[in-house]
Amino acid sequence: ASSFQHACTHDPESNRSDEDNADINWDDLGFGLVPTDYMYVMKCSQDDTFSYGEVNRYGNLELSPSSGVLNYGQGLFEGLKAYRKGDGCGFLLFRPEENARRMQMGAKRMCMPSPSVDQFVNAVKQTVLANKRWVPPQGKGSLYLRPLLMGSGPVLGLAPAPEYMFLVYASPVGTYFKEGLAPINLIIDDEIHRATPGGTGGVKTITNYGPVLKAQVRAKSNGFTDVLFLDSTEKRYLEEASSCNLFIVKDNVISTPITRGTILAGITRKSIMEIAGDYGYKVEERLVSVEDLTAADEVFCTGTAVVVAPVGSITYQGQRYAYKTGIETVSQQLYSALTAIQMGLVKDKKSWTVEI
Numbered sequence: 001a002s003s004f005q006h007a008c009t010h011d012p013e014s015n016r017s018d019e020d021n022a023d024i025n026w027d028d029l030g031f032g033l034v035p036t037d038y039m040y041v042m043k044c045s046q047d048d049t050f051s052y053g054e055v056n057r058y059g060n061l062e063l064s065p066s067s068g069v070l071n072y073g074q075g076l077f078e079g080l081k082a083y084r085k086g087d088g089c090g091f092l093l094f095r096p097e098e099n100a101r102r103m104q105m106g107a108k109r110m111c112m113p114s115p116s117v118d119q120f121v122n123a124v125k126q127t128v129l130a131n132k133r134w135v136p137p138q139g140k141g142s143l144y145l146r147p148l149l150m151g152s153g154p155v156l157g158l159a160p161a162p163e164y165m166f167l168v169y170a171s172p173v174g175t176y177f178k179e180g181l182a183p184i185n186l187i188i189d190d191e192i193h194r195a196t197p198g199g200t201g202g203v204k205t206i207t208n209y210g211p212v213l214k215a216q217v218r219a220k221s222n223g224f225t226d227v228l229f230l231d232s233t234e235k236r237y238l239e240e241a242s243s244c245n246l247f248i249v250k251d252n253v254i255s256t257p258i259t260r261g262t263i264l265a266g267i268t269r270k271s272i273m274e275i276a277g278d279y280g281y282k283v284e285e286r287l288v289s290v291e292d293l294t295a296a297d298e299v300f301c302t303g304t305a306v307v308v309a310p311v312g313s314i315t316y317q318g319q320r321y322a323y324k325t326g327i328e329t330v331s332q333q334l335y336s337a338l339t340a341i342q343m344g345l346v347k348d349k350k351s352w353t354v355e356i
């Protein structure tokens with residue numbers, strides 16, 4: 001029996017057995033949607049604040065055809081994970097207040113009211129508890145939580161919507177890329193850009209993601225895992241991949257592109273910078289140019305969905321640069337340190353995890 005089947009000693013109410021877990025193949029999780037039982041929904045009008053939310057059955061939404069989100073893309077999303085604790089009792093969230101604050105910043109940019117940090121974290125906790133049979137056994141993955149904030153009320157002329165909906169749904173997930181934990185291969189797209197100065201690249205608006213699909217599909221059809229974007233002004237500085245941040249390693253120095261409004265300030269990015277500092281690396285946030293890639297020893301990507309993904313190669317203008325991968329790498333060391341905290345395998349000295 002794996003550890004999640006063990007009875008809880010401190011909470012007899014939550015004793016679990018095989019029957020308590022959803023009947024799916026836990027060895028087969030990737031990053032596809034597995035619909036779960038419940039979602040959290042909270043609504044408010046434009047000039048109001050969110051006050052009351054509830055857990056509903058998971059299912060389709062009723063939305064005005066002229067809603068702000070459908071017509072003008074007034075929407076934000078977040079992503080965070082819940083891990084089942086090793087003793088089988090309870091769950092761990094990783095820095096959920098950071099997601100809440102990022103949603104608040106994004107909401108300001110997109111002219112939307114946003115839930116308070118407490119409301120956000122509470123909604124996420126309730127969504128986990130309502131769907132607890134979908135939290136994978138330890139070592140098999142996590143429950144991915146997807147908070148959404150959208151202009152749900154009707155508009156015709158361009159304006160902020162009169163009503164807003166905040167919701168959280170969940171899906172069990174395993175690794176993000178089809179490569180699993182194996183190195184990924186990236187291509188730099190020097191035609192399509194993800195973000196522009198003054199735009200919304202630094203916040204998690206839904207409108208940052210649709211426009212990169214063309215580059216992503218093109219990269220995949222050419223055999224690459226994902227695409228890396230360059231800054232749109234000089235086409236020289238690395239920004240991020242379509243779903244994750246980027247780090248390069250050279251000797252004892254770990255560098256990541258400075259955000260400056262065009263790069264998403266990832267929570268995994270921030271955590272990895274701190275962990276790397278603790279391990280004695282010199283950590284730099286700076287402009288990282290395509291030339292820096294030629295000199296790098298290692299490259300890796302970070303994100304909530306991606307966690308820490310080693311990059312085996314980057315192709316730029318027909319030239320392929322290869323990087324060190326495997327067990328003796330910095331990325332592997334940082335991956336292990338981060339996931340040990342997230343999964344509750346080590347003492348959380350930084351108080352990053354929130355127990356449910």
Ligand code: COI
Pocket residue numbers: 078079080242243244303304305306
């Ligand atoms: C996440 O890592 O949680 C994200 O929001 C990226 C998404 C494209 C999967």
